[in-house]
Amino acid sequence: MSQDATVAYLGFHEKDNLGDDAIYDAVKSQLPGVVFNDVPRLAHEFVFPPSAALERARRPSTLVMGGGTLVGVRYFRLLARLGLAVTKNIGKYAIGVGVQDPGYGGRGSGSGRSELTKWKPILAGFDSVSVRGPRSVELLADIGLTAQVTGDPALILPRPEVPVTDGLIGLNLGYGDDLWGHDPAGVAEQVGIAVRELAGRGHRFVGILMNPSDRKWVEMAFAGVQADILVPADAVTAAREFGRCSAAIVCRLHAGILAALADTPVVSLEYQPKCRDFALSIDDEGSLIRTDRVTGAAVVDRVLNSLADATAIRATKRAAVDRLRTQLDAEYSALRRQLGVAAG
Template sequence: MKALYIGWLGHKNVGDDFLVDIFRQQLSLNNINWDIDKTLANSSIGDLREYDLIILGGGSLLTVPYYIELCLKASKLGIPYVIWGTGVDNRDKGISTKIYEDLVVNKVKKGSKVIRLDEVVEKANLIGVRGNITKAILNNDKAKVIGDPGISFSKFISELPTVKEIEEFCSDQKDIVVVNWGTSYNNIFGKSEAEVEKELERAVREILNQGYKVIVYPIWSEDIKVIKSFVDKFENSNIMAINQVYDADEIAAMIDKAKFTINLKLHANIISMTRMKPFISLAYGLKCYDFAQSIDSMELIIPTDEVTQDRILDKVVHIKQNYEQIQNKFQLMIDKYYKRQMEYVKSLSLLSNYK
């Protein structure tokens, strides 16, 4: 069985790249030994007919017409495709809020183009989606909520690496807060990363005043220069910038040092959750709602057009007061979605009979 995994890969973005590894590990755990190719985002794909199966991988790919058309092209060629842990996204706050409140939408628009979700869902052989919001948008009983695949990340870790610069920074045993910051080129709720950064800076200054040490890190290569500029404002030895993109295992090792995290990017929140560390999500798109709602943690998000120093610090207080309850909920959700993802992968094995 030869399969093609398609996703937004090859852009030095941990949040997308580590999902491929999780998929392979889930297959291996279920004794499914397929030959898996992966395609880089925006790269040309050869003849699809050399593949027995197409996997629409994790991320927010159901909002991108290119991936939808690729699946439909496979279907026309008689090649089955599946949807694995995929979700939707939208960066318009009004639309996203309405979707979240209604949970009843059957089409997603990108500009003036209506993405052909009805057709791609109907022709899929198996559908597992990130969250209840995505399921409601697809409006099809075939879609099962299996959670973001990153939720099961820690289930596949046997030993984490030692990251020298993190060990040195944390050697004095002070409490640590890990912050993920970066850029989405203002494609966020409110369209102003500068405003979010201003309020985040004020909140981090107060967190430092409370005696914490702070680590600020990127999850995408484009984040690095933004982080350096942010940390340079402090002139404080108790805050450090990570000037490279760690792999997912290294990020997990770093987050294990933290009491809690504050994050812009979605998978920074997901890795924090899977390491049992409460997070504050600076929610910049509908996908952040989709994830938080799926783990019953909407109280941990602040939409980026509503971020203020006070709101961040209020979330810090909430985390301190409810620390064990949050961790217990995370564990329940990790176990819940790991089970669903394993059931999904077992169903995949039946597709081996296609060729």
């Protein structure tokens, strides 16, 4: 192994969001022994004289853009340019990244109609660009760039091996900066209707948070129903919790991704286009209900149908995730060769 294998990593981990941490953990697992230096991301990390983080990232190294919806967001474009500048352009990899859909009008989306075109000269010089799902491929094709679907990097984390608890339904709610319909309380209210109906049919629930700030929405949905609410320590633990469930109602993108890793059937509340992008990558578009169209009755119907067809859903999901894990392995193998690093 190279004695000085180093990457400058651009992502948004260690900010109380288990999804971003899942990506970071997955990437690190594929590059054993490599030193990771973060590209500074927040204002306080850019203190002058240059911060220790910036000085570490400045050493000649390979820029690795983690997964997550980075491409097409102005904020991350500026950070990507910084990463390219300080790493001396030795190597540039974007593996399993998401592309912000300019058709989404979220209040904090950070993406105007012309933003994506500004990414073309950046990504055109990368050694490799692969994306989360088919919609991301289409968006890059619109600006003249070719990419393949490898799926989200978190899919390459270890698969949980846990017994399924009959009748246990996982619940995850959380909306990030905004959602279709701009009404998080309304979504929680409709999910609460579904929870009470399903509880009346004998099902039990567990809340699985991807971000501590999401607790209020899960508590709202659980009003009148006894259920534990868990804050998993890491992505592997979260995947195990989803693996215990017969089915899950998920909102946060990486709740759906970790449930897919566990083969768990889901009803996916599509709060932003990235949820559809991922669902398409595993042939699971039928699991989606957009948050501006969700009703309690629709959630109940989808859950009951998923439970009735669970064996087939689990087999289909495992095959799709296996296909993407193979793609991700090929991408990380190429990156390891560039770094002179042996597989773990």
